[in-house]
Amino acid sequence: MPKFLRLYIISALCLLLATLIFGLLATWAFLYPEIYNQFLPFYQLRPFHVSAALFWIITGSAASIVYYKNTLLIAKNKDNIIERLFIYLWLSTIAVIFLCYSMKKFGGREYWEFPPMLCIPLLVSWLLLILSYFNTPLGKGKHNKPMYIWMWSTGLFFFLITFIEQNLWQIPWFRYSYLREVTVQWKANGSMVGSWNQMLYGTSLYLMVKISGDESIANGKTAFFFYMLGLANLMFNWGHHIYNVPAASWIRDTSYIISMTEWIFFIRIIQGFKNKLDERKKFRHLITYRFIIAAEFWVFINLLLALAMSVPAINRYTHGTHITVAHAMGTTIGINTMILLASFTYILGLDCQSNLIKKIISICYWVSQYSLLIFWLSLIVAGVIKAYRTTAINLANFQEIMEPVIPVLKIGSFSGIGLVLGLGTIAVIYIYYGLNSKADVK
Ligand code: HEM
DSSP states (O other): OOHHHHHHHHHHHHHHHHHHHHHHHHHHHHOOHHTTTTTTHHHHHHHHHHHHHHHHHHHHHHHHHHHHHHHHOOOTTTHHHHHHHHHHHHHHHHHHHHHHHHHTTSSSSSTTTTTTTGHHHHHHHHHHHHHHHHHTTTTSSOOOOOHHHHHHHHHHHHHHHHHHTTTGGGGGHHSSHHHHHHHHHHHHHHHHHHHHHHHHHHHHHHHHHHEEEEEEEGGGHHHHHHHHHHHHHEEEEEEEGGSSSSOOHHHHHHHHHHHHHHHHHHHHHHHHHHHHOHHHHHHTHHHHHHHHHHHHHHHHHHHHHHHHHHHHHHHHHHSSSSSHHHHHHHHHHIIIIIHHHHHHHHTTTTGGHHHHHHHHHHHHHHHHHHHHHHHHHHHHHHHHHHHIIISSSSSOOHHHHHHHHHHHHHHHHHHHHHHHHHHHHHHHHHHHHHHHHHOOOO
C-alpha cells in the first residue's frame, strides 16, 4: 500500500478517536456547564465532535474506495499523483478546520460550522478524488460492473452534488427567505447521508463478496434492486428531514415510504450472505464478519425507531428532542462506523493477527455493542420525557423540562465511557497496525 494511502487510513482512525473523545467531553460539558464553561463550553465541543464524526465517515469511506479500487485495478503500489493531492489537501483542510474551532472561529451551517471559505479546498480535493476514480476502467463504461462499483461511483458523484447544494446558502437569494434556506439545507443534508450510504453499502457488499468468494451477491437481481432503492432514497428520502417546514403531504408520504425500504433490503442482502457463507470462510474473517453483522443489527433497530419517528404525527413530538440525536448517532455509530471498521479490519489484515489481539478486539467489540445499546436507549428515554413535558404538559421553562431528563442523560454518559473505551481501543490497535504492519489486502 502506498505511504500516502496508509497515512489517509490512519488519519481516518484518528478522526474516529477524536469523535469519541470530543463526544464524551461534549456530554460532560452539557451536564456540568458550571465546570466546562470556563475552558471548553458545549457550543465549542459540539462542532468539534460532529465535524470529526462526519469527517471520520467520509474520510473512511473514501479511503476504503481508493484502496479497493487500487486492488481491483492491481495498482496497489502505483503512485497516483492526483490521489496524493486529494489526500493531502483533504487532510490539511480538516486540520485547519479544527484549528478554527479551537480559536472559536465558526461560520457555516449545522454539521459544517467552520468558516465557509474552507469549503473551497474541500470541494477541490473531492473533485481530484472524482477525477482519479472516474479516469479508470472502473469509473468508465456502463456494462457488467458489480453493484458495489455502481454504488461507489454513485456515492462519490452525489457527494459532490449534495456538498454543493449544502453550500447554496452562500448565494444571497437562498438566504433572503429563512424557509427556503432551511428547506434547502436539510434537503441537502438528507441526500448527503444517502450519498455516503451508497459508498458504505458498496463497501460492505464488496466485503461480503470477498469473504464468501461469491460474486453473485453483487450481481444478482436483489443487488440491482437494492442499488436502485438506494438511489431512490438518495434522491427522495430527504422529505423526512423537512417535516417541520410547510410542504405538500404527498412529498412527506413518498419520502416516508421510500426511506424505510432501503434498510429492509440491506438486511436481506446481509442475510443472504450469512446463509450462503460456510463456517470455514466465516472463521477466516471473523472480525470483519462480526462488524458486518453488527451493522445489520443496528440497521434493524434503527429501522424500528425511524419507522416510528417518521410518522408526521409522532415527529411533531420527537423533533428537537434527544430522540433525533439517538437516530443520528444510532445510525452513524451503529451502521456507518461498523461498516468502516469491517472495512479497515479487512484492509489492515486484523483477521490474521495473533489470537491475543483478536481476543482483545473481540472484548472491545462486545463492550462497544452493549454500551451503544444503553447509550442509544437512554437518549430515547430522555427524548420521550422531554417530548412529554414540552408538548403534552406544555411546560415552557427549560430547567423545569430538563429536571427528570438529566439523570437519564447521566446514565447515557456512563455508557458513553464504555463506548469510548471499546471503540477507542479498537481504533488505537488499528492505528498501531496501520503504522507497523506490512500486510496488504488478503
Ligand atoms: C463513532 C462515534 C460517534 C459518532 C459517529 C457520533 C455522531 C454524532 C452525530 C452525527 C451527532 C449530531 C446529532 C444531531 O444532529 O442531532 C452527534 C451529537 C452528539 N454526540 Fe455523538 N457520535 C459518536 C460518539 C459519541 C460519544 C461516545 C458521545 C458521548 C459519550 C457522544 C456525544 C454526543 C453529544 C453530547 C452530541 C450533541 C447532542 C446534542 O446536540 O444535543 N457521541 N454525534
